Amino acid sequence: MITQCETSEELDQLVERARAYAKEGKVADYIPALGQADPNDLSIAVHYTDGRCLAAGDTEKTFTLQSISKVLTLALAIMDNGEDYVFERVGMEPTGDPFNSIAKLETMIPSKPLNPMINAGALAVTNMINGNTVEEKLGRLLAFVHDMTGKSHITYSSKVAESEFKTANLNRSLCYFMKEHGIIQGDVEELIDLYTKQCAIEVNCNDLARIGLVIANEGKDPETDREIIPRQISRIVKTFMVTCGMYNASGEFAIRVGIPAKSGVSGGILGAYPNKLGIGICGPALDDKGNSIAGIKLLEMMSARYGLSIF
Numbered sequence: 091m092i093t094q095c096e097t098s099e100e101l102d103q104l105v106e107r108a109r110a111y112a113k114e115g116k117v118a119d120y121i122p123a124l125g126q127a128d129p130n131d132l133s134i135a136v137h138y139t140d141g142r143c144l145a146a147g148d149t150e151k152t153f154t155l156q157s158i159s160k161v162l163t164l165a166l167a168i169m170d171n172g173e174d175y176v177f178e179r180v181g182m183e184p185t186g187d188p189f190n191s192i193a194k195l196e197t198m199i200p201s202k203p204l205n206p207m208i209n210a211g212a213l214a215v216t217n218m219i220n221g222n223t224v225e226e227k228l229g230r231l232l233a234f235v236h237d238m239t240g241k242s243h244i245t246y247s248s249k250v251a252e253s254e255f256k257t258a259n260l261n262r263s264l265c266y267f268m269k270e271h272g273i274i275q276g277d278v279e280e281l282i283d284l285y286t287k288q289c290a291i292e293v294n295c296n297d298l299a300r301i302g303l304v305i306a307n308e309g310k311d312p313e314t315d316r317e318i319i320p321r322q323i324s325r326i327v328k329t330f331m332v333t334c335g336m337y338n339a340s341g342e343f344a345i346r347v348g349i350p351a352k353s354g355v356s357g358g359i360l361g362a363y364p365n366k367l368g369i370g371i372c373g374p375a376l377d378d379k380g381n382s383i384a385g386i387k388l389l390e391m392m393s394a395r396y397g398l399s400i401f
C-alpha cells in the first residue's frame with residue numbers, strides 16, 4: 091500500500107495556475123454542510139498501475155464523495171442484480187440537463203431515468219443494492235470502498251449526511267415520481283437515508299485516486315491482482331464516466347480532457363485512465379454545472395501537457 095507519494099515541481103506549478111480559477115466558482119451550499127469548504131483548496135493525487143504515485147496540495151484533507159459515489163453504487167448494483175435488471179430500470183443515454191433535473195422523467199416514455207449518473211438514475215440504482223436494512227446495504231458499500239482503497243476505516247460523515255437528509259426535497263420528489271411509475275420500490279425515506287449516507291462517504295485525494303486506479307485497471311487491485319469489480323462492469327462504469335460523468339459538460343470535458351471522470355458537488359473529481367492511472371482531485375469551488383472549476387482546469391492543463399486524452 092502506497093503511503094508517501096512523490097512530489098513534482100511541474101505538477102505543483104500546474105496546481106497553482108489552476109487554483110487561480112477557483113475564484114470564478116462557488117462552493118455548493120444547497121447542502122448546508124458543504125458550504126463550509128474553502129473555495130481556494132485544490133489538491134491532486136495520481137496513482138499509476140506500476141505502483142508510483144504523484145501528489146500536489148493537501149492530499150490528506152478529506153471531503154465527501156457526493157455524486158462520485160454513483161460510480162460505486164452502479165458497479166455494486168450490477169454485481170448484485172446483473173446488467174439486464176439494472177438497465178431495464180435505468181437508461182444509458184446522456185441527458186444534456188442538470189444533474190438534479192426532473193424534466194425528462196416526466197416526458198420520457200417509459201418514465202425511467204436516462205442514466206445512472208444523474209440524481210434520478212442514481213437513486214434508482216441505490217434502490218437496487220442488496221441488503222435487508224439501510225445499515226446492511228451501507229455496510230456492503232463501505233466494504234466495497236475498503237476493498238478499493240485498502241483502507242478499512244473509511245466511513246461517512248454523519249454531519250454531511252444529516253445536512254443533506256434535511257434538505258433533500260428535490261431528491262425525495264424524484265423518488266416519489268419513480269415509485270409511482272414502478273422504477274423504485276420500498277420506503278422513500280429509507281432510500282434517501284441510504285443515498286445521503288453514500289454521498290457523505292469521506293475520502294481524501296489518495297483514496298479517490300486509488301478507486302480510480304482499480305477502475306482503470308479493469309477492476310483489479312494492481313498490487314494483488316485481486317478482482318474487485320468484474321472486467322465487464324468496470325468497462326460499463328468507465329463508459330458512463332465518459333458519456334455522463336461530468337453531466338451536461340461531459341462532451342466538452344471529453345474533448346478538452348479526454349479522461350473517463352466523475353465529479354461531485356463537494357468538488358471531488360475521480361479520473362480513470364484505462365490500464366494506466368487513477369486520479370483523485372478536490373477543489374470545492376464549482377462552475378455553474380456543479381463541477382470543480384479549478385479541478386477541470388487542472389485536468390485540461392495536465393491533458394495538454396502530458397497527452398492524457400484516451401481519444
Ligand code: DON
Pocket residue numbers: 155156157158189190209254261289353354355356379380381
Ligand atoms: O444528490 C445530491 O444533490 C448530492 N448528494 C450529490 C450531487 C452531486 O454531487 C452532483 N455533482 N456534481
